[in-house]
Amino acid sequence: MAKQMFGQWHKSSRSIGGNDNCVEVSVSTDGRAVGVRDSWDAGGPILVFTPLAWSRFAAAPPAPDPR
Incomplete structure (x- = not known):
């Protein structure tokens, strides 16, 4: 799926709080x-x-958590 097929990206709520493992989520335009x-x-x-x-x-x- 082409990158332009996704709308606005939203940072995952689990990525907030100084965590370096940040991901963003988006729903495709269709x-x-x-x-x-x-x-x-x-x-x-x-x-x-x-x-x-x-x-x-x-x-x-x-x-x-494996730590």
Whole structure:
């Protein structure tokens, strides 16, 4: 999916608070995809989910912190 197919990007609420692992999320202009990208590399690759896959991913419990 072309990068121009995504609308406005929004920083993930889990990326706020001094965490260097920042991601942004956007819904495609046709509503058929959800894109996730590294906010530090806005021109880089976009991981694309279907809306159903994204909702399942976002609802999953977080993994334990390995530290």
